[in-house]
Each structure stands twice: as C-alpha cells, then as structure tokens.
Amino acid sequence: MTTTPDSAGPEPAAPATVEQARLAESSGPDAPWRLWGPYVAGRQWGTVREDYSADGDAWASFPFDQAHVRAYRWGEDGIAGLCDRYGFLNLGLALWNGHDDRLKERYFGLTNPQGNHGEDVKEYWWHLDATPTHSYARMVYRYPQRAYPYDHLVAENSGRSRTEPEWELTDTGILDEDRFFDIEVTHAKAGPEDILVTITATNHGPEAAPLHLLPTLWFRNTWSWGRDTRVPRLSAARGAADQAAILSEHGYLGRYLLVADGEPRVLFCDNETNQEAAFGVAGGSKHPKDAIDAAVVRGDASMLRRAWGTKAAFWWQWEAIDPGASVTVRLRLTRDGDREGRDPFAGFDQTLAARAGEADEFYAGVIPPSTGEEDASIARRAFAGLLWGKQIYRYDVRQWLEGDPAQPAPPRARLAPEPAGRNTRWRHLSLADVISMPDEWEYPWFAAWDLAFHCVALAHIDPDFAKEQLMLMCREWAMHPNGQLPAYEWNFSDVNPPVHAWAAWQVYCIDGRRDRAFLVRVVTKLLFAFGWWVNRKDADGSNLFEGGFLGMDNVGPFDRSAPLPEGQRLEQSDATSWMAFQCLAMLRMAWELAREDPAWDEVATKFFEHFLAIAEAMEAFGSDNIALWDEVDGFFYDVIIEADGHAQPVRLRSMVGLLPLIAVATMPSWVDRALPDFTRHRAWLQARRPELLDALIHPTDGSLDTLSVLTEDRFVRVLRRLVDPGEFLADGGIRSMSAAYRDGIVIQLDGADLPVHYNPGDSDSPMFGGNSNWRGPIWFPVNVLLTDALRTYAAGMAADVQVEFPHGSGSYIGVAAVAEAIEDRLIGLFRLGPDGRRPSDPRDIPTGPLWQAHPTFSEYFHGDTGAGLGASHQTGWTALVANLICRWDEEP
Known part of the structure; x- marks a missing residue:
C-alpha cells in the first residue's frame, strides 16, 4: 500500500472476505x-x-x-x-x-x-x-x-x-x-x-x-x-x-x-x-x-x-x-x-x-499477489505464530503482594522497596487481558518493546487488535503514574527501548491512515512516557541518556544496568539514539494530527526542538566538547564521564553505534503550509542558529528535507561498516557486534582490562543470566528498524548516494537497494536451501520432509550461519518477517 504525501489515506473498503467481515464487527476486545x-x-x-x-x-x-x-x-x-x-x-x-x-x-x-x-x-x-x-x-x-x-x-x-x-x-x-x-x-x-x-x-x-x-x-x-x-x-x-x-x-x-x-x-x-x-x-x-x-x-x-x-x-x-x-x-x-x-x-x-x-x-488479500509461494507460506506461518501466541494474562500486583485471605500470608520480605521487593512500585498494575506474548513457553508474559514490534506485524491482519495492544500498555492500570511503561513481569521497572511511538505510527499507516482517534489517544498517552524518559534517564539535563539495560543483554564489556563507581556516569549512544528516534516518531504523529487540528502544531514544534537538542548534544557536550561520535573511527560509542568531567569512550563497535542511523525522518511537503507555528519556529532557528539546522536538516535537490543526527558524510561512513561482511553484514542480516572482534579485544576502562569477543551464537557470558546474547547474533527487530531507516534516507538526503555492496565487492548500488538486499537476506533465513534445510533451522532440527515442512521462528539467529537460537517459538518480533513480505510502503 502506498500513500502520497498529501493523502490522508484510502477510505475504508467494504469487507472483501468473510474473515474481514468478522473483523469489521469485532473491533473491541470483548x-x-x-x-x-x-x-x-x-x-x-x-x-x-x-x-x-x-x-x-x-x-x-x-x-x-x-x-x-x-x-x-x-x-x-x-x-x-x-x-x-x-x-x-x-x-x-x-x-x-x-x-x-x-x-x-x-x-x-x-x-x-x-x-x-x-x-x-x-x-x-x-x-x-x-x-x-x-x-x-x-x-x-x-x-x-x-x-x-x-x-x-x-x-x-x-x-x-x-x-x-x-x-x-x-x-x-x-x-x-x-x-x-x-x-x-x-x-x-x-x-x-x-x-x-x-x-x-x-x-x-x-x-x-x-x-x-x-x-x-x-x-x-x-x-x-x-x-x-x-x-x-x-x-x-x-x-x-x-x-x-x-x-x-x-x-x-x-x-x-x-x-x-x-x-x-x-x-x-x-x-x-x-x-x-x-x-x-x-x-x-x-x-x-x-x-x-x-x-x-x-x-x-x-x-x-x-x-x-x-x-x-x-x-x-x-x-x-x-x-x-x-x-x-x-x-x-x-x-x-x-x-x-x-x-x-x-x-x-x-x-x-x-x-x-x-x-x-x-x-x-493480505499477502501481495506478486509474492512467491515459499515467501507467502513463511508470512502465513509467522502470522499463525503471532495469533497462537496471544494469551490471557492476569496479574493484580496489589493482590499478589498482599496475598489471599484463604492462603498463608506471603513473607514480609516481598513488600520491601525495589529492588529487594519485586514490583513493589507497581501496585497499580492490574491486568486481565489477552496479550500478544513474545514466546508461548519461554516468555509467557508481555514485554513492552517486544509487544510494539508484534503490533506492526499484527496490523497487517488485525489492526484493531494491534491498536488495542499498544493502548493497553498506556492505560492507567498498566503505565506507571510517572509515565513509565511496564517492562516485563520479572522487573516492571526495567527500561525497554522506547519503540512504542514508532510502532504506533507504523500501525496507523498500515491501517490506511484513517484512525485519527487512535493517533490522538496514543500520542496523548505517550507524552507521559516521553516525559518519564526526559526526567528519569537524563541525569544532568544534558540531553544525553543513560537507559542502562535497554533490552540489549550482554552488548557491552560490562553490565550497563549496574551502578558505576561513585561520580561516574555512562552516556549511552543507544539510549540517546532511542530518544532521538522517539522524538522523530512523536514529531511525525504531531505533524499528521496538526493537519486537521491546529492545537497539535505547537506539539510538533516541541518535539522538533527536543530532537535538535538531543542531536546537538550527541555532537558535543560538557566543557570539553565531548562527543559520542568518534571522528577517527567513523563510529558512535558509549562514553563514561568521570567525576572530574574526563571522558572515556567505550571503543566497541556494536549495535550501540549503529542505532544512531534509526534517528531519521523526512518532512512531508505539506508541513510548511499546514503548520504555521512549526514553520515560523523553524524559520526563527534558521535565522539565529543556521549552523544547527544546516547540520541536522538536510535538503536535497528534488527530494524531501531529512532530519537526521548524521551528516551525509557520517551516514556513509557508518553505512560502509554496516555493509562490510568483515564487520556487520552477514548472510542472514546485520550482526549485533562487529565480526572484526573474532579474536577478541580488550577494552581498558578505569584501569581495568575488560575482554570482549564477537560471539555469533549463544551467550558465553553470565551477564543477565539467560539465553540472550547481543555480542554477534542477528536480531530481527533492530534489523527491521535499520532497513526502515535506510529507506527513509533513500527518500531524502541519501537519494543519490551509492555504496559498495557488499563492501569489497566492487559493485555499487543505491541506499534503497541496500535496504532491499538486507531485507532479502532476512527473509532468506526461512527459505529452504539446496540441501533441504533453512538457514534458520536450529541445530537440533533433523533433515527430512517431516521436519523441513516447518519453519522455526527463533528469538535470534547465529551471526555466521543464521541458525535459530534462544526461544524457539519467538514469533513475536521475529514475525516481522511477515511485515517485510507484506511490505507497506509510504512516501514520506
């Protein structure tokens, strides 16, 4: 489906199938x-x-x-x-x-x-x-x-x-x-x-x-x-x-x-x-x-x-x-x-x-008719896993903490303040809802950022349920009164990446850009979530963020959720990028709402201003003009700030340094004439701070203005690493850590030697304990965000950029073609090879027709072979493969 920049989206079509007719009469959860x-x-x-x-x-x-x-x-x-x-x-x-x-x-x-x-x-x-x-x-x-x-x-x-x-x-x-x-x-x-x-x-x-x-x-x-x-x-x-x-x-x-x-x-x-x-x-x-x-x-x-x-x-x-x-x-x-x-x-x-x-x-009617038989089957299996993965989730934290009248009283230790007492800050949370789960067995509880990705895939087949799920996390019986979204039941107070706004925009667009009431509801609630991030995860008001865990277990040389030595703080490239990304998603929705309701014009201005502040801070902060960008390496790194203000970059090329790519948006042509407050403020900034706008807004002849934390030169330098098979590009997608560290690297921080090595398979680190590993494998959700971002660059500032793909091949293609090629590798994980196996088949899956009839949607994939790893029924965010096959294309 494609919409033009000045289109509000197609009118709802009459139900074309019996199942669509059922959906039309089944918009609510009851x-x-x-x-x-x-x-x-x-x-x-x-x-x-x-x-x-x-x-x-x-x-x-x-x-x-x-x-x-x-x-x-x-x-x-x-x-x-x-x-x-x-x-x-x-x-x-x-x-x-x-x-x-x-x-x-x-x-x-x-x-x-x-x-x-x-x-x-x-x-x-x-x-x-x-x-x-x-x-x-x-x-x-x-x-x-x-x-x-x-x-x-x-x-x-x-x-x-x-x-x-x-x-x-x-x-x-x-x-x-x-x-x-x-x-x-x-x-x-x-x-x-x-x-x-x-x-x-x-x-x-x-x-x-x-x-x-x-x-x-x-x-x-x-x-x-x-x-x-x-x-x-x-x-x-x-x-x-x-x-x-x-x-x-x-x-x-x-x-x-x-x-x-x-x-x-x-x-x-x-x-x-x-x-x-x-x-x-x-x-x-x-x-x-x-x-x-x-x-x-x-x-x-x-x-x-x-x-x-x-x-x-x-x-x-x-x-x-x-x-x-x-x-x-x-x-x-x-x-x-x-x-x-x-x-x-x-x-x-x-x-x-x-x-x-x-x-x-x-x-x-869901899968494009041009789709090949095998890819159509992959998409349909992914959708099936999503739908079978819906579970009734009942949990009233107050009752759970207090215990039940007919049962022995729970130990008083459970009532201790967090972190000693689990979820004691979440007594308001009371859910009795059907929720899309990450995995039917290994994760039979919701996780906020997993759920957002699920909803993007679900929107192709059940947009009403997808919207209801996004709203559920924002309701007052789920969202904390301070605006934090609940992470997952093991620790609702943990911090998941803020992908809710991006998912809401995607769902709105996939649904034909017609449900403005949903957009108003979700943006209004996400204003609270945005405020929580600004107030709780920007310790000194520097517009740099310290999210901690952020879902990326084991990605760094140390536990980023653990307190640093007194006086130190960690300014995270990924946390800051996530916030810039969230700003742009909120800005895009505010633009859309302001087209019909001028009250949203100033909201768009606010998120525009906040994006500029974050992007400027990534460029230089503190008295020593410290930057997350490393000009010599051409990459973004986390930075540890000592008590005396001295900065130590954590020089480890991983997904942490790729995520600045996702903080990008193109401005529709109608914004200048439809949003007077936003347009006046942009003109005011252009007159008084042209160096700021020139660095962050990138007009291109014949293309749309692009808002990005990267200049074109930096974009190309990061992209070269992204498409280098010796670093991030794998046969099955984008690795979460550079393969340049196959032999390991020692990161020296605060007088300590911290060894790290590229690990394409299961985790060999006890950090966070479980089966999750971000030191090399391919993770579907961030891959989808990266290719989505590349398509946005291709529509704007990188319309004329050609890049060698793969790096070292001597073959040059455009950025949109790079995105398409990476997406084809992601889909290819589930296609049968000449040997009768899928790259994504876990190690333990035997050969033979009784086994090869069934693709497995794993939690993540081996960075070299593509074999499925982790949870084996993770048709939550990995079901985004169906989103790639049923691609919805929007002209910005």
Missing part, C-alpha cells in the same frame, strides 16, 4: 468473535505471578514437577489450549503413550538455572495456520512414542558449559526413525460460541504404537483463594444424538456443552491442589487435579469423582496404531441449548472445510 481463542499459556509454572516466595526465585517457587498436582493462582497452561478471553473455562489436550510417568498435559523445559543457556523448552510443536478472529486455527505437536526423558535432559544440560550446545530432545535419540506421533489440532468456529475441534494423531514410526488421547476441559481455580468462593461445575451429560458430553456451568460465562463424537469414557476430578503430592502435607482435596493422571497412568481411580467436578476429560485409547495410520477425534463446544435437538456433528466437516477456505481467501 467482541463476540474474540470471546474464544487459543489464549491458554504454554507455561504458567515458573512465572512471577505464581511466585509467593521470600527470595523471588520463581523457578523454584513453582517448579514443573508441581504443575500437574498444584493449582495455579493466576492462569493455566496446556497443549493447543483454547479458552474464553477471561480465562475461566479451558479446553486442552492430554496424551499418554503408555510409557511416560505422567500424562503429557503441558510442555516440558528447563528452568533458567538448569539450562546452560537459560530457560529452554524441550518439545517440538509448530503453529500451522490461524485467522485473527480465531474462526480457524491449526497446530501440530510432535509426541514421542517412548518414555519422555525428563531426568536425562536435566542431568545432561546441567553438566554442560556455556560454550557447549544445548542438549535437545533429538539428541537423546528418542525421536530416531521417526518414532513419534504428530498430533494435529484444529479449531474452527461455526459461530462466536460454537467451536469445532478435531484432533488427529498420525504414527510416523516404523512400528505400531499405543496412544491415549484425553481432550480435557477445566475451570481455572477461582474459589480456593478466599476472594470468590463460588464453585463452577462440570457434569456428565448427553449430546442431541446421545453422544458423550460434559455440561459446563459458570456464574459469569453461563452454560456450555462439550460433546464428543463417539463414546469415550468421561473422567472427573477437581482443579485443586494435591497437598500431599505437592507439599507432603495431609488433607486438602480428595479429588485433586492429578486424579485423571493417576487413573490413566497408574490405574488408580480412587481420586476420581463419579459424574461431576471442575476438571474433566474424554478418554480415547488405542492399543496399537499402525505405521502411517491416523486416528481422529471430534468435539464441539457450544453454548448450551444453541443446537438443541440437532446432531452436533451434522455438517461438521463441511464447516471445517469452509473455514479453511475462508482462511486461504483472507490471506490472499
């Missing part, structure tokens, strides 16, 4: 078509919400081994889970292969301390398809036929160092010879509250194998905490054609009926803690949540209820499924009475086929 979706988390154990310990060790407070016997307080988890948008009633899948020591009810993985590179799920599943109203969704889970090696995985990984690869499920040999079932789950809605479910298990192994399928329906436990003692009820019932059924009765949701196609056995228990199994304490529920597990796996039915409870399962079992054979079970969940007297499975298959066709029709 719309009927959004009531049900795959909102069940991939993991609830080990989260901050479930941690009531004194020391804040969430992994130890609620470990995996308690998940099947202990009731959760705030949410639920499951395989292929489906629930209502409030998380009351859940439908998931349990499995047993006849060998495991427990039902497979949830995915297994290592905790952060157990993994040699942090938390790490040890299962394989892929999201195959989904539509934004969840009218249709498919996923597949790969279930081993032999006993799952829980202890083996823990023991093997615990003995591995950070320099060794992770020990994965495929390494154990359990999946050799394709000895697994592929369990494909499909959801399709006949109506907003009429959901069809199929579960198909296919034996890919060489021998017949047993299988038990137990679709499970349960209520989240809301009655054990002393805040609402009403207990909902599941009870045995019959379908209209006398099929086995479960009747659900809930005080808020009302009555639903889940009907099975056939006569499986129906098992009942309660979603309550087994006190003896969890804590070694007698008493508690006689029918706890593991009663179904005990009945199936151990043959002990003593804890089951007879015909009702708060957790229930249909139980199908096959003693032997032949090689290559499949079995299928069908379910239908409807509001009780909606299909009274009609066979639930009449027309079932026809509805499934219709929804599959509507999904194809919908994506044909």
Whole structure:
C-alpha cells in the first residue's frame, strides 16, 4: 500500500472476505468473535505471578514437577489450549503413550538455572495456520512414542558449559526413525460460541504404537483463594444424538456443552491442589487435579469423582496404531441449548472445510499477489505464530503482594522497596487481558518493546487488535503514574527501548491512515512516557541518556544496568539514539494530527526542538566538547564521564553505534503550509542558529528535507561498516557486534582490562543470566528498524548516494537497494536451501520432509550461519518477517 504525501489515506473498503467481515464487527476486545481463542499459556509454572516466595526465585517457587498436582493462582497452561478471553473455562489436550510417568498435559523445559543457556523448552510443536478472529486455527505437536526423558535432559544440560550446545530432545535419540506421533489440532468456529475441534494423531514410526488421547476441559481455580468462593461445575451429560458430553456451568460465562463424537469414557476430578503430592502435607482435596493422571497412568481411580467436578476429560485409547495410520477425534463446544435437538456433528466437516477456505481467501488479500509461494507460506506461518501466541494474562500486583485471605500470608520480605521487593512500585498494575506474548513457553508474559514490534506485524491482519495492544500498555492500570511503561513481569521497572511511538505510527499507516482517534489517544498517552524518559534517564539535563539495560543483554564489556563507581556516569549512544528516534516518531504523529487540528502544531514544534537538542548534544557536550561520535573511527560509542568531567569512550563497535542511523525522518511537503507555528519556529532557528539546522536538516535537490543526527558524510561512513561482511553484514542480516572482534579485544576502562569477543551464537557470558546474547547474533527487530531507516534516507538526503555492496565487492548500488538486499537476506533465513534445510533451522532440527515442512521462528539467529537460537517459538518480533513480505510502503 502506498500513500502520497498529501493523502490522508484510502477510505475504508467494504469487507472483501468473510474473515474481514468478522473483523469489521469485532473491533473491541470483548467482541463476540474474540470471546474464544487459543489464549491458554504454554507455561504458567515458573512465572512471577505464581511466585509467593521470600527470595523471588520463581523457578523454584513453582517448579514443573508441581504443575500437574498444584493449582495455579493466576492462569493455566496446556497443549493447543483454547479458552474464553477471561480465562475461566479451558479446553486442552492430554496424551499418554503408555510409557511416560505422567500424562503429557503441558510442555516440558528447563528452568533458567538448569539450562546452560537459560530457560529452554524441550518439545517440538509448530503453529500451522490461524485467522485473527480465531474462526480457524491449526497446530501440530510432535509426541514421542517412548518414555519422555525428563531426568536425562536435566542431568545432561546441567553438566554442560556455556560454550557447549544445548542438549535437545533429538539428541537423546528418542525421536530416531521417526518414532513419534504428530498430533494435529484444529479449531474452527461455526459461530462466536460454537467451536469445532478435531484432533488427529498420525504414527510416523516404523512400528505400531499405543496412544491415549484425553481432550480435557477445566475451570481455572477461582474459589480456593478466599476472594470468590463460588464453585463452577462440570457434569456428565448427553449430546442431541446421545453422544458423550460434559455440561459446563459458570456464574459469569453461563452454560456450555462439550460433546464428543463417539463414546469415550468421561473422567472427573477437581482443579485443586494435591497437598500431599505437592507439599507432603495431609488433607486438602480428595479429588485433586492429578486424579485423571493417576487413573490413566497408574490405574488408580480412587481420586476420581463419579459424574461431576471442575476438571474433566474424554478418554480415547488405542492399543496399537499402525505405521502411517491416523486416528481422529471430534468435539464441539457450544453454548448450551444453541443446537438443541440437532446432531452436533451434522455438517461438521463441511464447516471445517469452509473455514479453511475462508482462511486461504483472507490471506490472499493480505499477502501481495506478486509474492512467491515459499515467501507467502513463511508470512502465513509467522502470522499463525503471532495469533497462537496471544494469551490471557492476569496479574493484580496489589493482590499478589498482599496475598489471599484463604492462603498463608506471603513473607514480609516481598513488600520491601525495589529492588529487594519485586514490583513493589507497581501496585497499580492490574491486568486481565489477552496479550500478544513474545514466546508461548519461554516468555509467557508481555514485554513492552517486544509487544510494539508484534503490533506492526499484527496490523497487517488485525489492526484493531494491534491498536488495542499498544493502548493497553498506556492505560492507567498498566503505565506507571510517572509515565513509565511496564517492562516485563520479572522487573516492571526495567527500561525497554522506547519503540512504542514508532510502532504506533507504523500501525496507523498500515491501517490506511484513517484512525485519527487512535493517533490522538496514543500520542496523548505517550507524552507521559516521553516525559518519564526526559526526567528519569537524563541525569544532568544534558540531553544525553543513560537507559542502562535497554533490552540489549550482554552488548557491552560490562553490565550497563549496574551502578558505576561513585561520580561516574555512562552516556549511552543507544539510549540517546532511542530518544532521538522517539522524538522523530512523536514529531511525525504531531505533524499528521496538526493537519486537521491546529492545537497539535505547537506539539510538533516541541518535539522538533527536543530532537535538535538531543542531536546537538550527541555532537558535543560538557566543557570539553565531548562527543559520542568518534571522528577517527567513523563510529558512535558509549562514553563514561568521570567525576572530574574526563571522558572515556567505550571503543566497541556494536549495535550501540549503529542505532544512531534509526534517528531519521523526512518532512512531508505539506508541513510548511499546514503548520504555521512549526514553520515560523523553524524559520526563527534558521535565522539565529543556521549552523544547527544546516547540520541536522538536510535538503536535497528534488527530494524531501531529512532530519537526521548524521551528516551525509557520517551516514556513509557508518553505512560502509554496516555493509562490510568483515564487520556487520552477514548472510542472514546485520550482526549485533562487529565480526572484526573474532579474536577478541580488550577494552581498558578505569584501569581495568575488560575482554570482549564477537560471539555469533549463544551467550558465553553470565551477564543477565539467560539465553540472550547481543555480542554477534542477528536480531530481527533492530534489523527491521535499520532497513526502515535506510529507506527513509533513500527518500531524502541519501537519494543519490551509492555504496559498495557488499563492501569489497566492487559493485555499487543505491541506499534503497541496500535496504532491499538486507531485507532479502532476512527473509532468506526461512527459505529452504539446496540441501533441504533453512538457514534458520536450529541445530537440533533433523533433515527430512517431516521436519523441513516447518519453519522455526527463533528469538535470534547465529551471526555466521543464521541458525535459530534462544526461544524457539519467538514469533513475536521475529514475525516481522511477515511485515517485510507484506511490505507497506509510504512516501514520506
């Protein structure tokens, strides 16, 4: 989609497809078509919400081994889970292969301390398809036929160092010879509250194998905490054609009926803690949540209820499924009475086929018709992962800190001021919303900057949801009263890069630049967030910023979030660039709003002035005219300022020095005539401070004025490093640290020698502890920001610039072509190569058609090979590959 500079965007088109018509009537989060979706988390154990310990060790407070016997307080988890948008009633899948020591009810993985590179799920599943109203969704889970090696995985990984690869499920040999079932789950809605479910298990192994399928329906436990003692009820019932059924009765949701196609056995228990199994304490529920597990796996039915409870399962079992054979079970969940007297499975298959066709029709209108078949499939898989990654997130910090009336009082240590007490500054935060998560298992909690990137991709398929998500982070029950956006539940007070404004502008434009009400709402709230940055992260009012962590774990030679020695401060190239970038995004939105409402004219002037101040400070600050730019190296660096004012540059070429590139915007031609206050102020500055404007506003013959913290000469010098394969340019995109440091470098700071080396794969540093590494790998979100910026330069001051690409090749191309070439490398990570593998395939993915059918959207990618690393279902910001494939182009 392209808009001209003087266009307000196309008028809303009439819905062209059935799914678009559903979206048109489902703009709000409580719309009927959004009531049900795959909102069940991939993991609830080990989260901050479930941690009531004194020391804040969430992994130890609620470990995996308690998940099947202990009731959760705030949410639920499951395989292929489906629930209502409030998380009351859940439908998931349990499995047993006849060998495991427990039902497979949830995915297994290592905790952060157990993994040699942090938390790490040890299962394989892929999201195959989904539509934004969840009218249709498919996923597949790969279930081993032999006993799952829980202890083996823990023991093997615990003995591995950070320099060794992770020990994965495929390494154990359990999946050799394709000895697994592929369990494909499909959801399709006949109506907003009429959901069809199929579960198909296919034996890919060489021998017949047993299988038990137990679709499970349960209520989240809301009655054990002393805040609402009403207990909902599941009870045995019959379908209209006398099929086995479960009747659900809930005080808020009302009555639903889940009907099975056939006569499986129906098992009942309660979603309550087994006190003896969890804590070694007698008493508690006689029918706890593991009663179904005990009945199936151990043959002990003593804890089951007879015909009702708060957790229930249909139980199908096959003693032997032949090689290559499949079995299928069908379910239908409807509001009780909606299909009274009609066979639930009449027309079932026809509805499934219709929804599959509507999904194809919908994506044909989203993905450009010129897109090749493989790239279209990549985009569609990325969108599917985003939609399956939406989860109900409930967390009331005040209640969590205070504890519940019917439970033991939490340790008083939890109430200590931060950082000793977790999130004690965030008592106002109270969320019970469906939120797009970074990863279904490894990050089952939102992160503010991840979410902003998710929304840009989501805007192509569900702009209303994308806008609602951006606004949610800015609402008074999420945003801190001081204006800070919540970072993530492990530490809401941490600092994420300020990408919200950029994302809001992108979403507004992708949606056709017609929802000015959204733009007004989000800009108004982001004024508070901007003020927080200025007041809290610019210690001395120098217009340079000290953000600290900023999401880029391990990027420097030391922990940038830790306090420096007394009297020192760190002026960050990336933090300052992020703020200049945020200024320009706010300026661009203020320009847009001022076209119709003159009140925004002065707001545009304010952000213009602030951008100029930040850019000027990057050039020279302090009595010694210190700069973040190093003229000799032609690069930007962090700078440590000593107590006496002496400056020490941190001479390490990394993403920190590339990010000044993203602080760029082009000024539309209509600004001069539409914004009188802005235009007068610019003229005033031009008359009194021409040297400032001449350095930061770059008019080009025949092109638009460009606002940038880089002059054209500096832009070209940084760009040369960006496109140098010996530094930042990799086959799969842009590395986060220069490959010039393959042999390492020693940074001398404050009398200390700090060694750093380019590390293209998993982190070998304990800094921040987890699996994240910014010392070499390729990270999708910042790559997208860089190519977006290059396109902006190409439309303005760099319209005539030619650069050798790759550096040393002797071939010169324009800046827009450079952006396109880098984006092609990013998309190429997911394309099948001549060897039948994708560059992005993680190390543990075997060859063969059963594996190569499924691209993996990882958290980040190896800086040399492109192999996927970190979280293995990170279709959050990595789903930006769909944004590149479905590119929306705006003429500035």
